[in-house]
Amino acid sequence: MKHSLSILALAAAAACAPALAQDSAGIIRAVASGPAESPPNGSPGSSVATFDINGDIMTADVPFRDLLAGTTMAHIHCCTTAAFTGVAPIAIPFTDFPLGVTSGTYSQSFDLSDATIYDPAFLAAFGGTPASAGAALIEAIASNEAYLNIHTSQYPAGEIRGFLVAAPIPEPATWGMLGVGLAGLGMMARRRKV
Structure with missing residues (x-):
């Protein structure tokens, strides 16, 4: 028995x-907060972002609220050396993220096969092609080594962050x-x- x-x-x-499939399909979540930053901070800001990866298309839905200062930038970082810890360079900048606000929503679709969505240094570090950069990002997401980061004027290094979690709810x-x-x-x- x-x-x-x-x-x-x-x-x-x-x-x-279920884990993130090899065919790059799945719902990924990132729960971002100040205590999850590196170094941690006391910000009451938060986000529960959803990333839907379907083939080469990644759709981001990033609501955020209660930040202590206006936003200055946001992006996905990749790839840390260990799951849920460390820092990494920018992989995908959110070029049209709302700036100067303490709450809002950002929605955007990214074509992972398009070289222009990646930070040039990330693209160069991972083979120089969108195929190799996209594969590295998907592998990092599956390994919990990529994170969302929202920066503000009070916290230029990042007010809230959350690792992209490969296991969907x-x-x-x-x-x-x-x-x-x-x-x-x-x-x-x-x-x-x-």
């Missing part, structure tokens, strides 16, 4: 946390199926005791 429960638990965990139907399965396991365990 314990062996079957372990197998079912592993299967449920795998169903609830499960859909409500997945949670429902997991709940039904766990309830069934509980009922089976209870019957064996009686």
Whole structure:
């Protein structure tokens, strides 16, 4: 019984946390805050950004709020040497990010096969082609080594940041199926005791 429960638990965990597929498709999230900056700060600012990667197109939806000063720039950094830690150079600058504001929303689609979306130094560091730069970015996202950073006049090095997380949040139907399965396991365990 314990062996079957372990197998079912592993299967449920795998169903609830699919990894970023090799074909570069998936929903990625970045939860940005001041304490997540390097070095950390006490900003009450926050963002829960969503990045939808479908083939060569990455769509960014970046709401942000409660920053302590007006925005000066924003971008995706890549690639840190370890997951969820360290700093990295700019990979994709958000050239039309709203400036001078403390809250707002930024939405944009990026064609990862277009060399002009990348910072020139990032492009050069990863083979000089959009294909190699895009592959490096996707690999870094899958390894949790890329992050969103929003800079302000009070925090020129970055007021809030959040790592892009490759494991998307499960859909409500997945949670429902997991709940039904766990309830069934509980009922089976209870019957064996009686």
